Each structure stands twice: as C-alpha cells, then as structure tokens.
Amino acid sequence: MMDNTKMIFDFSFEEEAGVRRIFENPAEILIANTHAEVGQVFEQMEIYQQRGFYLAGYISYEAAAAFDKNLMTHRKGSLPLIIMGVFKRMELESVKPAANRAYPPVNWQMTTEKQQYQQNIKSIKAAIAEGDTYQVNYTVRMKADRPVDADLLYEQLSGAQQANYCAHLQIGNYQIISASPELFFERRKQSIRTKPMKGTIKRGQTPEEDIQNKRMLSESEKDRAENLMIVDLLRNDLSKIAVPGSVQVPKLFEIEEYPTVYQMTSTVMAELKESLSSFDIFKALFPCGSITGAPKQSTMSIIKQLEDSPREIYCGSIGFIKPDQESLFNVAIRTAWMKNGKKAVYGVGGGITWDSETEAEYEEAWAKAAILKGSASSFQLLETMKYDGTQIHRLSRHLARLERAANQFQYPYSIEKIKQQLKEQMKKYSGTHRIRLLLEQDGKINIAFTALSEEPNAVRRVSLASSPINRKDIFYYYKTTNRQNYNDFREQDSTSFDVLLWNEEEQLTEFTIGNLVVKQHGEYYTPPISSGLLAGTYREELLEYGKIKEKIIWKKDIPSFEEVWLVNSLRGWVKVEF
Numbered sequence: 001m002m003d004n005t006k007m008i009f010d011f012s013f014e015e016e017a018g019v020r021r022i023f024e025n026p027a028e029i030l031i032a033n034t035h036a037e038v039g040q041v042f043e044q045m046e047i048y049q050q051r052g053f054y055l056a057g058y059i060s061y062e063a064a065a066a067f068d069k070n071l072m073t074h075r076k077g078s079l080p081l082i083i084m085g086v087f088k089r090m091e092l093e094s095v096k097p098a099a100n101r102a103y104p105p106v107n108w109q110m111t112t113e114k115q116q117y118q119q120n121i122k123s124i125k126a127a128i129a130e131g132d133t134y135q136v137n138y139t140v141r142m143k144a145d146r147p148v149d150a151d152l153l154y155e156q157l158s159g160a161q162q163a164n165y166c167a168h169l170q171i172g173n174y175q176i177i178s179a180s181p182e183l184f185f186e187r188r189k190q191s192i193r194t195k196p197m198k199g200t201i202k203r204g205q206t207p208e209e210d211i212q213n214k215r216m217l218s219e220s221e222k223d224r225a226e227n228l229m230i231v232d233l234l235r236n237d238l239s240k241i242a243v244p245g246s247v248q249v250p251k252l253f254e255i256e257e258y259p260t261v262y263q264m265t266s267t268v269m270a271e272l273k274e275s276l277s278s279f280d281i282f283k284a285l286f287p288c289g290s291i292t293g294a295p296k297q298s299t300m301s302i303i304k305q306l307e308d309s310p311r312e313i314y315c316g317s318i319g320f321i322k323p324d325q326e327s328l329f330n331v332a333i334r335t336a337w338m339k340n341g342k343k344a345v346y347g348v349g350g351g352i353t354w355d356s357e358t359e360a361e362y363e364e365a366w367a368k369a370a371i372l373k374g375s376a377s378s379f380q381l382l383e384t385m386k387y388d389g390t391q392i393h394r395l396s397r398h399l400a401r402l403e404r405a406a407n408q409f410q411y412p413y414s415i416e417k418i419k420q421q422l423k424e425q426m427k428k429y430s431g432t433h434r435i436r437l438l439l440e441q442d443g444k445i446n447i448a449f450t451a452l453s454e455e456p457n458a459v460r461r462v463s464l465a466s467s468p469i470n471r472k473d474i475f476y477y478y479k480t481t482n483r484q485n486y487n488d489f490r491e492q493d494s495t496s497f498d499v500l501l502w503n504e505e506e507q508l509t510e511f512t513i514g515n516l517v518v519k520q521h522g523e524y525y526t527p528p529i530s531s532g533l534l535a536g537t538y539r540e541e542l543l544e545y546g547k548i549k550e551k552i553i554w555k556k557d558i559p560s561f562e563e564v565w566l567v568n569s570l571r572g573w574v575k576v577e578f
Helices: 035-050 061-066 114-129 150-161 207-219 221-239 278-285 296-306 358-373 395-409 415-426 484-490 537-544 555-560
Strands: 005-011 019-024 028-032 054-059 082-087 091-094 108-110 135-144 165-171 174-180 183-188 191-195 197-202 248-257 261-271 317-321 327-331 335-339 345-352 381-387 433-439 445-451 460-464 498-502 508-511 515-520 523-526 563-568 572-577
Touching: 005 054, 005 317, 005 327, 019 054, 019 082, 028 035, 035 054, 035 061, 035 082, 035 278, 054 165, 082 165, 108 358, 114 135, 114 296, 114 345, 114 358, 135 221, 135 296, 135 358, 150 165, 150 174, 150 335, 150 358, 165 317, 165 327, 174 317, 174 327, 183 278, 191 221, 197 207, 197 221, 197 358, 207 248, 207 261, 207 395, 221 248, 221 261, 221 278, 261 358, 345 358, 381 395, 395 415, 395 433, 395 537, 415 433, 415 445, 460 563, 484 498, 515 537, 523 537, 537 563
Parallel strands: 460 498, 460 572
Antiparallel strands: 005 019, 005 165, 019 091, 028 082, 054 082, 054 317, 108 135, 135 345, 165 174, 174 335, 183 191, 183 327, 191 261, 197 261, 248 261, 317 327, 335 345, 381 433, 433 445, 498 508, 508 515, 515 523, 515 563, 563 572
C-alpha cells in the first residue's frame, strides 16, 4: 500500500487561493478497522505530529462511535474506518485546471427506488411528528454502470463542481475522489472555523431564472430554518472545546454559487481551549451536524434504520494535519470511492424537515448528482462581434452577455482588461472585421480579427429541424464553444444556409447562428427566451427600440408567416425562406 499512495488536496486555508498540496512516499500508513483501533490511530497520529510529520487521509462516517459510543451507524463497509498517511514533507504547487480530455460515458443509477425514497421521507416526517428529530440528513447511493478511470473522474468532478475542498486520495487499492464544497473545520493556532452548508436550489437555465432561484434560496424560510438548526448544533458542539464565551457566528445565511446549484452557508468560529489534541476536536464535532441532522444522536439512529448501506467515506471527512497542529478537513460530500478499480460509488442527499416536499427533495438529490455528468468537456465563453474600422458594434451588450455567462459558469474575468485588449488590437486593423473573443476557464482572453467581406443581399434558403431541442440544456442560453447540439442540427441538412430549431412543445426557438424574427399581421415578432434560445445582442437592441416584439411562435403557424428573418449582430437582417 505504501508504494502506491499519493494524496492530492486542492484545498486552501481561508487566506490562500489556488494552492495544491501533494503527499507522497509515506513513512507509514495508519489504518483502523474497528472502533477501538480508531483511538489507537489518533494516539499514533499525535506522536508522529509531535515528531514533525504531516498526516493526511480520511475518517469514514462509520467511525463515529469511536468518538461517542451513543452515535449509531451501520457496521463498517468495504473501506477501513480510518486511513492516515504519515509524511515527512508536503509539496505545494498551483491548482492545475482540468485537462481537456474526453470523459467516457458513464451511467449512474440510484440504488434506492423512487418508491422506497418516498416511503423513507414519510418515515422521517413520522419521526419528526413523534418528536424524535427536527431534521434528518437522508442520503442515498449511486453506482456507476461500469469501471471508471479515477484520474478522469477527479478531473471531471473537480472541474464540474469548482469547489473549495477537492481531494484525490490513491491509497493502495483504494481511490477516493472528493469535490466537496463544504468545510468541516479549519484549525489555525488556537482558533477554529466551521462552515456548515445547508439549503440548496438548482441553478436557473436562463439568467433571469438563475437570479430568481438565488433570491428564492436566500429568502426561503424553510432553508433558513434548516441552516439555523445546524448552526445551533455546531455552536453546541464547538462549546465543548471552546474557551467559554468565544463561540460566534460572524456570517449567517450566505449564498455560494456552484455550476449546478446554489448553496446556503453560515460560519461558526471559536477560540480553542489549551492543549487540545486532534482526537479531542473530532470527539466534539464528528460527524458534522450538516450531514446528520438534529439532534445528532437520535437522528443518526433514524439514519441507520432508513439507509440500506454504510455511507463509508461519504459524509465522513478528508483532510490533513501539519506538524504545528494547523488542520484542514472537508465534509466528504460530492464524493465517490472505488476499490480495486471496480465500479465507483457516489453518495447524495439532503436535509429533510416537516416542510420538505418529497418530489422537491428527490429532484434536489439529482441536481446535486448533476456534476457526475461533468462539464460537457472543456469549453470557452464566446462572443462574435463586428468591427467597422472605427468601433465595435454593440460592445457593451456583448460584454454584458459575456459577464452573465462568466458568472454562470464561474469563469474569472475582468471587463476592463478585455476592453483594454480590444482597444490595443483595434489599432492594428482597418476596414470591416469579425472579432472572435474567447474567455478561457482560467480567465485567459483570446481575441482574433478576421476580415469580413460584404455578403450579397439575397434571400437564403433554410430548413426546419427534424427533431426538437431539449430546452433544459443550459448551453442553448449561453454563447460558448460547446456547440455540439447546434452542429448536430446543421449536419441534418448541409445544403441549407441554416436550420430553424423548435422545442418539445413545438414552439419555434432560433436558428443555429442567429435569432428568429417573423412578420405576422404586419408586426415583427421574436420568440421569448423561455422557449429555449440565446439572447442575441442585436435581438436585444431591436426589442429595446421597439422594432420587434416578443411572443411564443408556433411551428404549426409557419405557413402563415408573411416574412421570415435571421438576425444577428454580425449580419444584421438576413431574409430567409423554406
């Protein structure tokens, strides 16, 4: 096992950014398979730490009874309760962006049938009614339908989640891949910080829906009550190891953005008592209240009754301890594991309260599992603009759209930097040009100018797509280089100038390279964004100036159109016919 151990931690202390920690060539691997051995491992950890060694690894959820015999869980599963590597050194480097590699298709199946899931939610509500619990963090397992490459899976999950506490542990035959957004605790000298995460809503498909969803989560009484319940639990847990009166909550109900969901978090801090060991901290805090519910002891008994398998590393903790006792551990959510290269197991769940709606909780579980689909492969954010030799047409609209996309996909950017680079490039060119602006995932900007010749003012022939779009696909709403959906439709009729798309309700949406405008009863109309289309900058301008109006346009009405136009910022108005 020692010869085949490498641990990568893409997590940072609060003031750091983008630091990767790598641990290799362990002096020893400490393993606990029983609750009695857990205490022994922590004793050995203290000895090694005092001798100047680093410790890194994981503690599984089923280790809980080693810290408090009243905390009930399933028996140990396939993984040891604890694996801790002992290392002489820690290598530091910058976090590397995910490589642009293809991820083989993998189907993940929930091991709990929907009917059983619904029944378990009813059982939880019955327990709440009896006063046995206030909130239960109920979880299920998902299994891959085939073996997966652990390195690729880590690239996929960490790239898709873009979380603060990602880790990849290769320990002998075990592979653990975590893309956790949640901090368990950060220990710095005599201070400790926790950041419980409770409250989730999926990201919107359009900028408007996205803003609405974020506001809904922020104002949700249910989610605030859930979050506050866990904050109170953690305040109580921290008080066991804190200097009296030092526990505080500096941040309450903050909303954090991730590619597939918004999450509500709060921060709880305290000053630690003198001479506390790592075991003392885990004894007070483990497992984190955000993944059990409240009260912790009775709720964990309910979890054991309802969940049909051990959680293993899922809902446990992954992290490292430095020789000076500074420590950083995540809550191991958004986490998968595998043994001997066999099929991976991934856990997903959420907090159930009296107000929880079964269908909404089921959908939330799948929303949290959406990162298993990856990020559709690496892509850049794209803007195509027209430069007439003196100015860029609709520049402010293009940059505003790019900014919305960057916020949606969590790409770093600087609008001022982009403007400056465009200004410098414009000095080199005269005449009409097409500008292709790309924003990379790491914030890098690429700008290319291409000469643009006048196109003949002719009517172009277009065709109608042979099948509907899936308007739940977010890439219809943002301009990116991930254009596979559009390309598939273009390939259906390569002889046409373009293809007109429509959705599952037979509402017309857009062309693959521009927006749709039709003339009906002497008025010009364009479909609303909600039909499933990109908010074109020229379309936006035409709407603002009252040249066109929005309304749902039906596929069946095509024969009645007086005129059909393709419009975009580069070409303007292009008349088309079928």
